[in-house]
Amino acid sequence: MVVKRSDGRKAHDLRPMKAKVGVVPNADGSAMFSFGNTVAIAAVYGPRQLHPQHMQDPTTGILRCQYDLLSFSVSDRKKPGPSRRSQEISKVTEWALLPVVDLKSFPNTVVDVQIYILQADAGTRTAGINAAALALAHAGIPMKDLVCSVALGKLDKDIVVDLDKDEEDFEGGEGPTDFAIAKVANGDEFTLLQLDGKIQPDKVKEVIKIVGEVSKQIYDVQKKALKEAVEEQ
Amino acid sequence: MRNEINEAHEADTYEGYSDDSSKKRKIVVPGETIVSGEDYLPGDGARREGENVVASRFGLAEEAGRVVRVIPIFGAFVPRRGNVVIGRVIDITFYGWLVDMDSASSGFLPIEESPRFINKNEMDQFLSIGDVVAAKIWSVKAKGNDLTLKGKGLGKLEGGFIFRIIPSRVPRVIGREGSMISLIKEKTGCNITVGQNGWIWVKGASIDAEIRARKAIEFVAEKVHVSGLTEKVEAWFGKN
Numbered sequence: 001m002v003v004k005r006s007d008g009r010k011a012h013d014l015r016p017m018k019a020k021v022g023v024v025p026n027a028d029g030s031a032m033f034s035f036g037n038t039v040a041i042a043a044v045y046g047p048r049q050l051h052p053q054h055m056q057d058p059t060t061g062i063l064r065c066q067y068d069l070l071s072f073s074v075s076d077r078k079k080p081g082p083s084r085r086s087q088e089i090s091k092v093t094e095w096a097l098l099p100v101v102d103l104k105s106f107p108n109t110v111v112d113v114q115i116y117i118l119q120a121d122a123g124t125r126t127a128g129i130n131a132a133a134l135a136l137a138h139a140g141i142p143m144k145d146l147v148c149s150v151a152l153g154k155l156d157k158d159i160v161v162d163l164d165k166d167e168e169d170f171e172g173g174e175g176p177t178d179f180a181i182a183k184v185a186n187g188d189e190f191t192l193l194q195l196d197g198k199i200q201p202d203k204v205k206e207v208i209k210i211v212g213e214v215s216k217q218i219y220d221v222q223k224k225a226l227k228e229a230v231e232e233q
Numbered sequence: 234m235r236n237e238i239n240e241a242h243e244a245d246t247y248e249g250y251s252d253d254s255s256k257k258r259k260i261v262v263p264g265e266t267i268v269s270g271e272d273y274l275p276g277d278g279a280r281r282e283g284e285n286v287v288a289s290r291f292g293l294a295e296e297a298g299r300v301v302r303v304i305p306i307f308g309a310f311v312p313r314r315g316n317v318v319i320g321r322v323i324d325i326t327f328y329g330w331l332v333d334m335d336s337a338s339s340g341f342l343p344i345e346e347s348p349r350f351i352n353k354n355e356m357d358q359f360l361s362i363g364d365v366v367a368a369k370i371w372s373v374k375a376k377g378n379d380l381t382l383k384g385k386g387l388g389k390l391e392g393g394f395i396f397r398i399i400p401s402r403v404p405r406v407i408g409r410e411g412s413m414i415s416l417i418k419e420k421t422g423c424n425i426t427v428g429q430n431g432w433i434w435v436k437g438a439s440i441d442a443e444i445r446a447r448k449a450i451e452f453v454a455e456k457v458h459v460s461g462l463t464e465k466v467e468a469w470f471g472k473n
Contacts, residue, residue: 028309047309047337058375100263102289105311107375109337137263137291140308140401142278144289145264186264186287226262226291230306230457 003155003173006166007036014150014162014214019130019225021138029139031225033131035150035162037121042131044139047109055110061103065094065113067128073120089125090115096129096149096182096192102142111141122168122178123151129182129192134222138229146222147191148215149182152207154199159207161214174198181211185219188212258295258458261288267301276302292401293458306457310336310400310430312378316370317387319395319428320380322360327353330360332368335397335430338377342368346381348388365390367426367434386426393424393436396447400431402454405462413453413463420470421446445473 009015015036024030027043034040050056067090069078093115103111113135115128129149137143153163156173163178170176177199182192190208199207261267266285275281278290279301288294292303312318312334320334322342329343342360344351351359360366367387368380382388398406407414407427418425423437423446433450437443452469456462 029307049337049339106337138307140290140292140305142290143263144280144287146262184264186266223262223265227260230260 002158003170005155005160007164011158011160012210012214014217015164017218017221019134019221021134021225021229027135027139029135029137029141031131031134031138033127033134033222034119035121035123035127036164037119038117038123038127039119040115040117040124040127040131042113042115042128042135044111044113044132044135044141046111046139047103047106047141048112050108050110056108058107059104061106061109061111063094063098063101063103063111063113065090065097065115065132067093067115067117067125069117069120069124073117089128092192092194093125093129093132097132097136097147099189099191100133100143100145100147100184101136102144105142111136111139120165122163122165123180125149125192125194126151126180126182130218130222134225137226144184145187146185146219147182148185148218148222149180149192150211150214150218151178151180152210153177153179154197154203159203159210161210179207181207183211183215185215185222258293258460260292260458261294261303262291263288267294267303268296272299274300276300278303278305305401307399308401310334312336312338312340312370312373313429314370314373316429317367317384317426318370318380318430319365319367319390319426319432319434320430322362322364322366325356325360325362330356332366332380334368334378334428335432340368340370340378340380342366342380342382346371346379346383348382360389365395365434367428390426390434390436393434393443394447395432395434398431398433398450398454400429402457403427403429403431405457406433406450406453408463413466416463416466417446417449417453421449425450448473 018034020032023032024043029044032041068086071078071080113132117124126149133147154177177197180194265288269285273286275286286301288303292305318334320332322330323333324331332340334340370378371381372379421442426434435443435446
């Protein structure tokens with residue numbers, strides 16, 4: 001069975017991406033990143049003094065991420081404030097970004113990353129990670145690379161890239177599969193692998209290969225956004 | 234003149250920015266390959282990965298001979314010894330003043346480092362909470378920085394106003410051996426102190442002159458990747 005995608009995309013097509021750097025003037029670094037109808041903004045503050053003091057690390061600065069859906073981002077109003085889900089995503093976002101940032105030269109400090117989803121249409125954590133990577137670079141934090149993130153899934157047996165909400169809830173055939181992945185842009189390191197649903201082990205290899213290809217497109221969008229932030233001045 | 238900046242210690246922070254067109258510059262993002270080949274050496278903000286020299290931060294890549302480095306254009310202030318900063322007094326302790334210098338670590342100004350004798354019971358008469366000072370960092374330690382007021386142009390700032398620019402753009406505003414800031418001072422007649430933390434204090438004869446100086450400085454701070462900036466600023470003064 002070959003399932004057609006509702007917006008007419010091919011299996012390995014991403015939704016149209018948009019990225020902009022410098023969207024929050026009061027932050028040290030900020031960025032917006034969108035996959036189709038999913039829109040995320042990220043703001044970075046710091047390095048700044050870390051309180052409470054017992055969290056301070058005299059050998060390195062720490063990274064602290066906060067992810068949340070804004071109450072109007074989904075069709076049923078989301079109750080504002082942290083939830084089990086947002087805490088989990090905050091933590092995995094932090095782990096996805098930590099391997100690329102280098103905070104060794106800022107001991108006892110914290111870099112705060114705040115990610116807010118303005119519009120949710122599946123793939124919010126991946127859009128959030130893409131925005132956060134841009135915002136960290138914009139804040140001038142030493143980084144060895146950018147991070148590109150995308151969710152893959154299955155429509156019955158076919159692997160499709162960058163699911164929207166309808167595809168994420170796909171109930172036909174083998175059932176819903178949502179596989180969020182983050183990758184270091186110019187390396188072979190994967191910093192996030194989160195699977196909801198079922199997938200065959202040999203298909204995971206295929207997924208990893210596809211991510212390697214589509215992440216180049218994401219990286220190009222991120223690169224362009226950063227360069228435009230300087231050039232338009 | 235009081236509050237005139239000491240040009241000597243600005244010169245060493247300058248070097249990143251020159252209008253020398255023989256140096257190639259381009260904007261790079263983290264992880265981007267700047268140049269390939271064994272001949273190049275990675276400098277600040279760059280590293281070697283096999284054949285390539287790769288950027289480790291977002292900024293302007295510059296090739297100066299064999300050395301390739303990335304000049305930051307965004308980012309927080311990292312205190313260094315000898316930097317002149319502008320900060321605000323946030324607390325008075327038994328031994329001195331605590332100064333917020335808009336960075337991750339605060340500054341401490343010991344009572345002995347004030348330019349004249351201060352009675353310990355009357356410390357707030359010299360500097361009280363909320364006062365703004367131009368001070369020099371004379372030591373950087375893990376748990377904070379020590380400041381001094383002994384030096385030309387340092388001390389409490391009175392009158393005029395303060396605004397902020399991105400700290401990484403300060404060398405550009407000062408210019409080679411202070412050329413840019415002297416041009417702005419000369420054209421506007423204002424007294425200007427530039428802190429390495431991005432705080433700038435302007436005091437002039439009239440509010441209009443002060444605003445003009447501020448606009449000129451913001452113009453310079455925005456033009457990150459433009460070469461031949463001095464001429465452009467002169468042209469800007471012709472128009473504004």
